Amino acid sequence: MPGASARHRVVVVGGGFGGLQVVRKLRRAPVDVTLIDRRNFHLFQPLVYQVATGALSPGEIASPLRGIFKRNRNVRVLLGDVTGFDLEARHVFVDLPDGERGRVVPYDSLVVAAGSQYSYFGHDEWRELAPDVKSLENALEVRRRLLTAFEAAECEPDEDTRAAWLTFLVVGAGPTGVELAGQIGEIARDTLRRDFRMIDTRAARIFIVETADRVLPQFPPRLSGSAERALAQLGVTSLTSHTVVDIDAQSVALADVAGKHERIPARTVIWAAGVVASPLAAQLGNVDRAGRVSVGPDLTIAGHPEVIALGDIVRVHDSDGNAVPLPGLAPVAMQQGRYAARAIRARLQGRTPPSFRYRDKGNLATIGRAKAVADVMGLQLSGLVAWITWLFVHLFYLIGLQNRLLVFIRWTFSFVTRGRGARLITGSSE
């Protein structure tokens, strides 16, 4: 095989926001980089929910990894499923697309940026009943369910059943849950308003359930208030201080803080709560309740200065051993990715890298048309200014001019026509 060399070998696991930055910042370094991902594309995670609502198409928020690095001859992309590590022998084990299991990929430096997934709090049977919007496949399944619910209501003669088809429930009121619930509100009130003849889509009921006592608990309370009012304007009822206790194909049971139970008939339930780290984190050391492995101030795992972990799979500790709370956001992973590349270059030159330090860029969430909240640079913004900020930040961080243009066109048409062009029902119900 060509390309065998004595150069320092860096293996990066995961082509998300963190992993991508590591590779980008190493592409001119005297190292050989292997980027391993299960998917052949980088996915712009913060907009996946817009695929679920038909506002965007999958291809518009995904960029093929090989295309990003095709001009960097020291970067190799390997499509495969990392199944584990041998930290002593410095090996990664990968299942490959031709069916081979456990291919050994050796490294000198390892960066693990495997990301997170949704936890169903021990209720894995809910996964099927209430899909999340993490992967493109799931987003398309949610899109199918959302749109089919309106279709089923249109031809349903029984009033109660029709009402259940027109009831939508989102679990979790972080940014993804809030944005999703807001978009369902817009679909019912604007996009589909004139599409049906038998039903009034504006009669749809939309609930967002949150265990905390306010929506967007990551934001300052004043912005949570703005967000809740914006949601209400779109017909979304916020059920804060409520917990999901049961889900079946027809309904969801909730408990409030007093322990009182209530069952809401709803045929469409979407999950956006309880983030846990990728199971790969547990292969790097002891993990906390959220499945995250501890790393030091230089993001390395205990006893292995050649192994860096970052992003949603880690809990960072400072030099005194205290945990540094960091949000599970793209900017954190991206800054850690750039730091990881710098740290590897420093170590190659015999230098000790300084500690990782997070620069808080703030927090953004959009609720709907000209409705958003932003907590940036000490400013708490809501409404149109926050919304425009949200739009430009997201367009800016999308990979590639083509995707930026395509998304910009989709958003412009949605804004002008209140439509959602990609509202296709695809895939099968089986």
Place this chain on the structure above:
Amino acid sequence: MPGASARHRVVVVGGGFGGLQVVRKLRRAPVDVTLIDRRNFHLFQPLVYQVATGALSPGEIASPLRGIFKRNRNVRVLLGDVTGFDLEARHVFVDLPDGERGRVVPYDSLVVAAGSQYSYFGHDEWRELAPDVKSLENALEVRRRLLTAFEAAECEPDEDTRAAWLTFLVVGAGPTGVELAGQIGEIARDTLRRDFRMIDTRAARIFIVETADRVLPQFPPRLSGSAERALAQLGVTSLTSHTVVDIDAQSVALADVAGKHERIPARTVIWAAGVVASPLAAQLGNVDRAGRVSVGPDLTIAGHPEVIALGDIVRVHDSDGNAVPLPGLAPVAMQQGRYAARAIRARLQGRTPPSFRYRDKGNLATIGRAKAVADVMGLQLSGLVAWITWLFVHLFYLIGLQNRLLVFIRWTFSFVTRGRGARLITGSSE
């Protein structure tokens, strides 16, 4: 239920090119129209193969049917699967998305435009091994197989297996097969050229198999020659006068006219041969070998002046009872759709509609970058002029300004960068 009326009820089955024109031309007529389709969108069939090659995203060539007719209060869209007709009672039977089977939809006039599908010549077991590119779901499955083949080759140590992963075979050299084979050639030669480190994608072998003695047998022989040369330039070998006799997961067996058999190791096989009418045609009367029902010069079926059938499911006969050969193209279905609407309006006014007459708009096929053939208005064109004609005709017939813009941007980027932005591997191999 609202909307019940004594107005003439028109039921249109199928929202393809034909059905869409019927409804469009009836939206200002004093009739109630119900458009029934299994899918909630109109699909621009001639570009589906570009989804399979990652050049376009599904949402860019599909338009939600409800959105198209949302302002036409006399048009109702019903998402459902038509299972049969009672021609005497004037009923259509429909399975609905809420699970109801056999809902009765009554009509005064019926238009059936149910389209076609690929026949596997009695070998339904090949359907899984060699998917077609008719539906969006199939196109995404073909995209997954195409791109995974290169990924598998990249990590495959065995030379013969690697060569089989890098061998692609398209069955059928009509426009879809030729355009698909040409695009696979471009993917291997241009798009992916710098994406891999272990394999040279330009070594990929691409075959197109055709029973006739030339590619594009619908075109004048001179243009078939141009197309075959253009294919050869893209590395595509045309195996004309060859028939597929067996397909398994690793290879395809072919027979030539002399009956000599040959087996080609190929891991990716795509089907684009043998069009047959929708099974619904057989519910309207006797069908021919291609599954098409006979209709008279006014497109009605025998004994039922209130039932029109059109598009790929019919064989038209003139007033002397002779079959009129018409190609299975979008313009035929569209002209027949407009005719059907005029005929229904005429009959409502007590007039007898004149016979349907097809105005031949010509025939177009693209092979690749600046390579196409066109047989229009007595002119036989090939090369750049034909290609530009092809581009503009397809952009013009796409539904909606948004999709036209999105597709235009995709094509512009593909032309400039030789890339294909939507080359994602999605879905599962299970």
